[in-house]
Amino acid sequence: MITRRQWLQASAAFAGAMALGPRSLFAQATKTVKVGVGLKSINASVINLLIGEALGYNAEEGFKVQGMALGGNANVQVATNKGDVDVGIGVPSYALPILAKGEWGNAQWFYQYTYPYKWDVAVKPGTPIKAYADLKGKNIGVSDFGGTEYPVTRNVLKQMGIDPDKDVKWTAVGAGTPAGVALQRGAIDALAYYDTGFGIIEGAGIPFEIVQRPADLPMIGGQFLMALRERIKAERELFVGFGRSTAKASVFILANPAAGAKAFLKLYPETAPRGSSEEQAVKSVLEAISRRIKLYEPPYAGAKMGSIREDEFVTEAKMNGWDITDFSKIYTNDLIADINKFDVEKIRAQAKAYGQ
Template structure:
């Protein structure tokens, strides 16, 4: 059970002011534990943010301690957020949107930070595969990490747009994450993988060339994972979420500025993830490549300018909902996107000096 500790009350505020002012009052508070529920395991490009955020003190400066818990997909993780057993989750949008379908009970969660602004989910096949389009998947098998994954509804919708029905024309099967899924594709037990772009890049770096199947614009432009919290947490403790989002954003900027340190911090955070054999220098270079790739997609617009940190593109999400409805995946298009995706904390995420964070990261060893 998650327990949130924060010092409040007039007496503490008075003591804080008497001793050293408002800043000392904040520092005097016990660190708030923020438990982040993940639908898939951390990898070097996603986990370094937490590692470097800890090592450079970004989370500590915001008065929070972050713990991560991995669940078997969004279907297993979201009920934990809804029950407030974890503070924050990082799911794809589809399961939350689907809970607002007619006849269902909406999940009591709200997105407050757009962590992956573009669709990271891909359909990838071996480079020499005869499959060149989604329509070519007829009679084939698509591998996903687990059948609880939140990616599956959009994949079914993509198939329906091409006249294919999952379970009839195409099989979606669980193959496990990372290495077990990679092996399933290489051994041709599945014909395509429905993993994120970073995982596919990892498979390519290991020596297996891939080809991505083209997505329609509506699906390609839709954001992937975002941070959610219970609606009561957003209402009652917005500054807790703002502090987390700001620290997380600083860590993203730091990872972009010093990707090598970002990699090394993740390997220190999860020592079992560091490769045990092979060319260490080559492995470090490959890991740095993955971090650079992810940070660029997360932080930068197409022209290289910084995105507005954590902001959701509501018109794009509305187009996605309409496409899911027309594909038969949602039973209504009347889903309150503005209520589900909240941009109210976005100004808080940017309340720091980007250049200062970049300099701090570059100077760190």
């Protein structure tokens, strides 16, 4: 039997909920999409996956996003396969060896959110190292051996005839500023890293020079959104919605990078340098993403935003001697047409007017 006190408590709770209005009630019912990223902490390198929350794109699709930094690509893959996250970031350097062994699970890539090629090698200003060929016999730093820069740079050296196991030494030096400090202090001869990582080092005021890239770099190493195949089929609208939010956010950032930075800091103010002003915080985000945003759009004529090209996987598999004849298990382009059903010019106009 419900007591009078319990009835009064329930009535008060119901009245309070009604007072919040329909929008608040709907927000409570909105699905939370857990997005797993292979980082030790959330940073601006995944800005286009997250700012749809601040810009209203996620709400338009009926969900909200929770970014989850899982520490590494292997952890993201496991979490996606187990269903602990709804969407994860997939990388070929980790996934293709699994596919080659016939051990690929039920995850499927459905949107390419960063295209090749985003890695470089940096050296201290004035060093005699000017080309990748000069790296032979040198100590090359990487953030850690689970980072994408390690397998990708190994592949490039191998393609040039440099044995990545015998001809160079590899040292894990940490991510971000610590990597730059290791280079500055001479603990390593060169630093292999990716675009947003170099942006962080640049923002810390550490000088470096980028080694000239070799000609005909392989188009490998894109990054992808993935989810369980059966869930994509059963909840197609949800994953189209997440892809569309990411595409809109990418267009928004390309149109007005500073506005994208402000939207990101609205969600993650803790990522700003301690004691920085708003202007300084925005500048730090822009320094981190300036190289990455150029890779949001496909480098292939006529390709739609987020579309996936199998020949990238074929190239990487051949470079590594992975025997893979069927890549169809690992990706799909079935959602791309629907993901791109939005008014691009409207998003650009929104970006240009943001904050005014």
